[in-house]
Amino acid sequence: MKILVTGKNGQVVTSLVEAAAYMDDIELIAVGRPDFDLADPPSVRQTILAVKPEIVVSAAAYTAVDRAEDERNLAYAVNVTGAAAVAEAAAVLRVPIIHLSTDYVFSGTDPYPYLEDDEAEPKTVYGYTKLRSERAVASVNPRHIILRTSWVYSPFGANFVRTMLRIAAERDSIGVVSDQWGNPTSALDLAAAILLVATHPARHYSGIYHLAGTGETNWSGFARHIFDVSRALGGPFADVEDIRSSDYRTRAKRPANSCLSTDKFERVFGWRAPSWQASVETVVRRIIDRDYPNYSPQPRDGQEV
Numbered sequence: 502m503k504i505l506v507t508g509k510n511g512q513v514v515t516s517l518v519e520a521a522a523y524m525d526d527i528e529l530i531a532v533g534r535p536d537f538d539l540a541d542p543p544s545v546r547q548t549i550l551a552v553k554p555e556i557v558v559s560a561a562a563y564t565a566v567d568r569a570e571d572e573r574n575l576a577y578a579v580n581v582t583g584a585a586a587v588a589e590a591a592a593v594l595r596v597p598i599i600h601l602s603t604d605y606v607f608s609g610t611d612p613y614p615y616l617e618d619d620e621a622e623p624k625t626v627y628g629y630t631k632l633r634s635e636r637a638v639a640s641v642n643p644r645h646i647i648l649r650t651s652w653v654y655s656p657f658g659a660n661f662v663r664t665m666l667r668i669a670a671e672r673d674s675i676g677v678v679s680d681q682w683g684n685p686t687s688a689l690d691l692a693a694a695i696l697l698v699a700t701h702p703a704r705h706y707s708g709i710y711h712l713a714g715t716g717e718t719n720w721s722g723f724a725r726h727i728f729d730v731s732r733a734l735g736g737p738f739a740d741v742e743d744i745r746s747s748d749y750r751t752r753a754k755r756p757a758n759s760c761l762s763t764d765k766f767e768r769v770f771g772w773r774a775p776s777w778q779a780s781v782e783t784v785v786r787r788i789i790d791r792d793y794p795n796y797s798p799q800p801r802d803g804q805e806v
């Protein structure tokens with residue numbers, strides 16, 4: 502099966518390329534800038550029509566949540582107009598599209614895990630553009646699966662796990678918000694799920710699905726687990742101080758609760774992601790082996806390391 506995935510260096514695309522390398526029956530073609538630019542719809546159409554994939558995975562997006570508040574037009578062009586061009590090219594080829602979206606489409610004010618049909622009410626420019634992208638994709642290509650995921654991390658690219666380890670290599674203690682809840686998701690698990698959907702006999706199904714790591718935490722709980730694992734492996738660690746969002750000012754206000762119920766995905770595709778803790782361990786181990794192989798902590802005032 503020939504799969505086209507959008508983006509070259511993103512977390513999800515890199516994880517897909519890695520996973521597909523082990524599968525003989527899958528040819529994965531990643532397309533990205535400069536030839537394929539979501540901000541330039543003709544380049545999108547041309548690239549996809551030339552590759553003629555059997556299915557398209559739409560993983561590229563403008564993902565800088567804070568910067569999007571000041572770059573609305575660019576975020577919209579990439580996430581909405583660009584994604585619509587991807588879905589339209591897939592429709593011209595009469596092939597399905599798996600389009601990735603986010604927990605940030607929800608306001609985060611409800612106290613339970615969000616279901617696919619719950620009302621989306623984004624509070625950030627990024628979340629708004631992703632919601633509009635879902636609707637644009639669905640309206641131009643009837644053969645769509647919208648896969649909403651959350652808090653994605655991996656050995657690759659920019660993500661919370663790599664940020665925490667980098668900061669811990671320089672500081673003893675980190676303040677991390679404890680009043681935003683969600684489901685950390687390893688891009689390695691997400692890649693496995695995407696390939697499952699792409700090759701599933703039911704791939705003509707359409708609709709929205711939630712797929713995220715199993716179990717809930719907040720960002721400070723996530724950070725603590727990263728450091729527990731890293732410390733045991735001889736990598737960087739730091740004390741985590743719980744702080745409130747109101748004490749950590751950011752341009753975009755994140756949802757307080759963006760946990761996603763993944764029951765529908767499990768019901769239809771028979772698969773659930775590992776516990777978020779187990780997946781963090783896998784990824785932290787890889788990052789330490791690669792980026793901190795001979796790490797030795799700096800001696801810190803009055804503290805044993």
Ligand SMILES: NC(=O)C1=CN([C@@H]2O[C@H](COP(=O)(O)OP(=O)(O)OC[C@H]3O[C@@H](n4cnc5c(N)ncnc54)[C@H](OP(=O)(O)O)[C@@H]3O)[C@@H](O)[C@H]2O)C=CC1
Nearest residue numbers: 508509510511512513538539561562564601603650652653
């Ligand atoms: N990261 C997260 O926590 C979450 C992500 N998602 C969604 O999952 C998907 C994948 O995210 P993730 O892999 O983490 O993203 P990354 O931020 O790691 O990567 C973004 C990708 O988009 C590509 N891209 C950005 N702008 C353009 C453009 N104008 N033209 C072409 N490609 C472009 C980048 O290109 P290049 O290769 O050139 O850098 C890169 O490949 C996105 O749709 C995102 O909205 C959903 C929930 C959580």
Ligand SMILES: Cc1cn([C@H]2C[C@H](O)[C@@H](COP(=O)(O)OP(=O)(O)O[C@H]3O[C@@H](C)C(=O)[C@@H](O)[C@H]3O)O2)c(=O)[nH]c1=O
Nearest residue numbers: 564566603604651652653661664676677678720749755
């Ligand atoms: C670096 C740092 C962050 N934080 C907080 C800020 C924020 O509330 C939270 C996470 O910060 P980040 O900037 O990594 O997260 P953010 O960019 O909001 O991550 C989001 O990205 C987009 C693309 C998505 O789709 C979402 O699912 C989600 O993963 O941690 C601290 O409290 N202390 C720190 O030292």
Ligand SMILES: [Mg+2]
Nearest residue numbers: 564565566567
């Ligand atoms: Mg970020």
